[in-house]
Amino acid sequence: MDWWIQDTMSDFEVHNQLLNDCAVVGDAELCRVLLMNDARFPWLILVPRINGLRDFHEVSNEHRPALFEEIESASLVVKKLIDADKINVAALGNQVPQLHVHVIGRLKSDAAWPGPVWGVGVPAPYQDIERDQRINSVVETMGLSSESRAS
Amino acid sequence: MDWWIQDTMSDFEVHNQLLNDCAVVGDAELCRVLLMNDARFPWLILVPRINGLRDFHEVSNEHRPALFEEIESASLVVKKLIDADKINVAALGNQVPQLHVHVIGRLKSDAAWPGPVWGVGVPAPYQDIERDQRINSVVETMGLSSESRAS
Numbered sequence: 001m002d003w004w005i006q007d008t009m010s011d012f013e014v015h016n017q018l019l020n021d022c023a024v025v026g027d028a029e030l031c032r033v034l035l036m037n038d039a040r041f042p043w044l045i046l047v048p049r050i051n052g053l054r055d056f057h058e059v060s061n062e063h064r065p066a067l068f069e070e071i072e073s074a075s076l077v078v079k080k081l082i083d084a085d086k087i088n089v090a091a092l093g094n095q096v097p098q099l100h101v102h103v104i105g106r107l108k109s110d111a112a113w114p115g116p117v118w119g120v121g122v123p124a125p126y127q128d129i130e131r132d133q134r135i136n137s138v139v140e141t142m143g144l145s146s147e148s149r150a151s
Numbered sequence: 152m153d154w155w156i157q158d159t160m161s162d163f164e165v166h167n168q169l170l171n172d173c174a175v176v177g178d179a180e181l182c183r184v185l186l187m188n189d190a191r192f193p194w195l196i197l198v199p200r201i202n203g204l205r206d207f208h209e210v211s212n213e214h215r216p217a218l219f220e221e222i223e224s225a226s227l228v229v230k231k232l233i234d235a236d237k238i239n240v241a242a243l244g245n246q247v248p249q250l251h252v253h254v255i256g257r258l259k260s261d262a263a264w265p266g267p268v269w270g271v272g273v274p275a276p277y278q279d280i281e282r283d284q285r286i287n288s289v290v291e292t293m294g295l296s297s298e299s300r301a302s
């Protein structure tokens with residue numbers, strides 16, 4: 001990790017709304033990885049640890065390869081968790097102004113198929129054990145640092 | 152453009168469902184650019200001209216910089232067209248298996264805000280003049296080749 005990322009990240013904080021909806025999984029090189037608290041879908045959220053980003057295209061050339069790699073890594077994890085039929089990747093951010101990228105594993109039998117997942121039905125919060133198993137699985141497969149988890 | 156892209160692209164076709172819903176705007180280096188026929192939102196779709204791609208992470212390292220640049224270019228266009236408050240970028244593909252990336256300019260006053268646009272209300276097809284103006288504006292700003300438009 002170069003000094004500039006470290007420096008910028010020192011006062012990085014995830015938006016409160018995301019922290020309310022998700023568990024912190026850990027840090028990849030660029031992004032903090034969150035798990036949406038909805039057991040209906042394996043749903044990760046990647047938040048680049050750089051303040052001031054809103055739209056996807058605002059990620060600088062320097063950080064684009066890492067973002068793409070982390071989207072790939074998250075995609076392979078959610079695919080593996082449920083043998084997903086499709087991966088949805090999206091940066092919407094109409095409700096939370098901090099740039100965050102949804103990576104969601106979808107099944108043809110899931111609660112929202114074939115539509116998008118946002119706003120569909122009622123989230124099904126994880127049981128603690130189930131959530132921790134999923135978090136451990138993501139940390140291990142993505143090779144995340146988990147120091148941020150207590151923050 | 153390298154020979155490999157040209158070669159792979161020679162038998163490239165956009166999925167029929169996308170052609171039914173959109174007008175072809177033109178070609179950037181990597182993607183064919185489409186305009187969704189829904190005047191409620193400035194809504195572009197980027198289809199990498201490589202056969203066999205389904206999920207976002209399947210784009211190879213070689214083509215990722217171009218895809219990111221074209222998402223940026225499309226984002227700046229839809230932003231400029233309506234002085235958008237937010238850009239939504241998404242690769243969902245639950246209904247059309249060919250990889251395509253939505254780039255949508257959003258206003259806090261639009262028909263779907265703050266939700267996503269998919270499946271909301273009834274599309275408002277463009278008038279011919281309005282569509283052609285928008286296409287010309289996108290071709291010019293993104294610097295697209297328009298040879299594919301008649302296809």
